Amino acid sequence: MVAFISKSQSFWRKLSEYSQKNFNCLKRDPRLFLMRKMARIEVVRNLMVNLTKPPSQSYAVSLDNPSIFKDINVDKAVSALKNDGCYLGLNLPQDIIQEFRQFYQSRDWHVNQDKNLVFSYSDLEKISDKNAKKFRFANPYHPGICPPLEKLKTDPVLLAIAAKYLGTTPKCVGSSLRWSFPVSATLFEQLKSAQVFHCDLDDYRAIKFFFYLTDVDLSSGPHACIRGTHKNKKLLHQFLGERCASIEDQKLIDDYGMHNVMSICGAEGFGFVEDVLCFHKGTLPTAKERWFLQIEFAINEYRGLRNC
Numbered sequence: 144m145v146a147f148i149s150k151s152q153s154f155w156r157k158l159s160e161y162s163q164k165n166f167n168c169l170k171r172d173p174r175l176f177l178m179r180k181m182a183r184i185e186v187v188r189n190l191m192v193n194l195t196k197p198p199s200q201s202y203a204v205s206l207d208n209p210s211i212f213k214d215i216n217v218d219k220a221v222s223a224l225k226n227d228g229c230y231l232g233l234n235l236p237q238d239i240i241q242e243f244r245q246f247y248q249s250r251d252w253h254v255n256q257d258k259n260l261v262f263s264y265s266d267l268e269k270i271s272d273k274n275a276k277k278f279r280f281a282n283p284y285h286p287g288i289c290p291p292l293e294k295l296k297t298d299p300v301l302l303a304i305a306a307k308y309l310g311t312t313p314k315c316v317g318s319s320l321r322w323s324f325p326v327s328a329t330l331f332e333q334l335k336s337a338q339v340f341h342c343d344l345d346d347y348r349a350i351k352f353f354f355y356l357t358d359v360d361l362s363s364g365p366h367a368c369i370r371g372t373h374k375n376k377k378l379l380h381q382f383l384g385e386r387c388a389s390i391e392d393q394k395l396i397d398d399y400g401m402h403n404v405m406s407i408c409g410a411e412g413f414g415f416v417e418d419v420l421c422f423h424k425g426t427l428p429t430a431k432e433r434w435f436l437q438i439e440f441a442i443n444e445y446r447g448l449r450n451c
């Protein structure tokens with residue numbers, strides 16, 4: 144009887160949280176609310192993408208408009224995105240990696256998104272080991288304009304890939320850098336930190352460019368994805384949308400095939416691009432730290448995308 148009452152309370156609490164989240168989303172931006180409901184269904188999503196306006200300009204690399212990426216075949220990258228949901232092989236040059244390092248090493252960082260845990264880079268580097276159990280990740284705290292990041296946001300190769308895949312003029316809708324520490328974490332903590340397989344409903348079509356700013360091997364929490372799951376998802380998973388995060392990783396692997404699971408390792412500067420509808424996660428670092436940069440492009444911008 145006690146178990147029944149507790150289960151029933153848990154159901155009503157979850158329903159109340161879900162309704163509140165939907166109401167907040169509707170209040171902030173009705174277009175965002177509508178997209179979150181519609182974009183999860185593949186046929187609707189494709190229809191909306193086909194209705195978008197084509198790009199208003201071309202993003203060709205030229206002497207006047209150079210790219211920091213050399214020898215990237217945009218068509219090949221877009222074809223891999225269409226087929227697999229991801230493309231690997233964008234490498235940051237060493238001078239840009241150094242620019243990022245210098246910029247972020249002169250900034251303050253906040254830990255676990257807690258405003259009471261703000262440290263300079265050097266202090267955080269010294270104390271993170273001693274607090275290994277408590278410090279899961281850190282982000283730059285009000286970093287201001289980061290020059291190498293601005294270069295990436297306007298790089299003609301990244302914009303050309305985004306424009307061709309999105310089928311319209313791409314909008315940069317977010318960017319972030321995360322410093323992850325090797326810790327143990329509960330399943331709930333991993334769920335809250337995007338460390339279980341999930342997909343993001345950020346627009347009818349959206350992609351993220353990811354770059355490692357440290358060497359990443361299997362012990363430093365490589366990004367992982369299930370190739371091809373940006374399309375042809377099972378109907379149940381389409382209806383669940385972002386709530387697929389509550390499905391066990393192993394169940395999703397069984398459904399889509401172990402042979403499609405990719406753990407993406409690479410040296411500092413290694414980069415890749417992914418359709419955010421592909422099931423993906425940042426795995427938990429077990430022995431080494433990781434710096435991970437992401438830049439997202441989408442068809443539309445929404446108010447409060449990160450908050451609801």
Ligand SMILES: [Fe+2]
Pocket residue numbers: 337341342343423
């Ligand atoms: Fe994600």
